[in-house]
Amino acid sequence: MAVADLPKPGNDPHEQIVLTAVDEFLAWGKENSLFYLLFATACCGIELMQAGGPRYDVDRLGMIPRATPRQADLMIVAGTITHKMAGVVRTLWEQMTEPRWVVSMGSCANSGGPFSKWSYSVLNGVDKYVPVDVYIPGCPPRPEALIDGVMALRERVRRYRTMGVRDRDPHVVQGADCRFGSHPGKPEPQA
Amino acid sequence: MNGMTFEAIAARIAQVCDEAMVVRSENGQPFVRVPAAALPRVAALLRRDPALLCDALMDLTGYDRLKYPGNEASPANDAIAVVYLLFSQQHHHRVMLEVQAPRALCSVPTVSGLWPAALYFEREVFDLLGVQFVGHPSLERILCPDDWVGHPLRKDYLYPAQYHGVPHLREGQHFDGAPRRQGDPEPTPTPAPTKKGHP
Ligand code: SF4
DSSP, rough: OOOOGGGOOOOOOOOOOOOHHHHHHHHHHTTOOEEEEEESSSSSHHHHHHHSSSTTTGGGOOOOSSSGGGSSSEEEEEEEEEEHHHHHHHHHHHHHHHHHHEEEHHHHHHOGGGGGGTOBOOOOOOOSSSOEEEESSSSSSOOHHHHHHHHHHHHHHHHHHHHHHOOOOEEEEEEEESSSSSOSSSSOOOO | OOOOOOHHHHHHHHHTTTTEEEOTTTSOOOEEEEOGGGGGHHHHHHHHOOTTOEEEEEEEEEEEEEEEOOSSSSSOOOOOEEEEEEETTTTTOEEEEEEOOSSSSSSOOOOTOOOOTTTHHHHHHHHHHHHETTOOOOOOOOOSOOTTSSOOOTTOOOOOOOEEEESSSSSOOTTOOOOTTTTSSOOOOOOOOOOOBBB
């Protein structure tokens, strides 16, 4: 059927209505407006800022940084978390409104990273304090890896909004550079 | 505008403190070592004397002398040393002071009355090395959490195994050659390596 043969929208109101599931529509809106809480504590934060800059521009995915947890759907923990800071992470997470999502960015937030062997003060993984939905390995992960993780998270947001299913097992971004230590979820190489 | 030479400053300090000692660090940097009891006197002189006028406390730090190889001028001991780096913006000269405090009763008079910058520096040295600065208005931890146990930069500091119930290593995690943590077995003593020049 050629385009010209398609019925033209007329004045009949029935012809101007799009029928879709409200849930699908809301999910579409939600997954395209994942506002994130800036939680950059160390060098990974630079890469997070880079992801927000003009070259990678996560704004085009509807991701706008928020300075307060009350307005954020998503918390990106980018950087080293010390034992002293861990309580702050927990408090901020508790202040976010449900449904809340957490992305752990970089080896430090995943597992303590380069500090896990020698440090007395660094927390070995932010998942000891808050539930993590997506792990992004790397020291630091490139912005592409962050965007990869966010795309996986959007999938989860849509499933949650349309089907009410909240995946409990964390997603691990694969193929990212992971130089320091292991991270949960990725199988150890067999010796 | 050139200030006094180090020798002149050291001679001036020696006038108020007989026990002041000029020592050279391993890399040749000269400094003045004074006993803790004489520190208020020496610090006030350096701060107020019009010829010295060290108005800037550039840094106040410390180190643990345990395991530190001794030499003639500074024999090996297990004291905690506190180091003051002073600079005169008026005369453009600088001087380094060192005070040693015994490990067990580790206390040094505060200099925060002369240099308010010392308020934070002394809290840091207290936090990490456990030096009590007598007369400091609020000597609290500044880097570690308030309920932290021990002073991490002491060389005999034993790493904690957990903090607030969170263990220090992830499940099944193990590192070869990692520092000993609380609850780990005592290491078997190995003969100390002998290095030329450091008996
Ligand atoms: S993972 Fe690496 S880059 Fe990221 S905060 Fe830790 S040390 Fe820095």
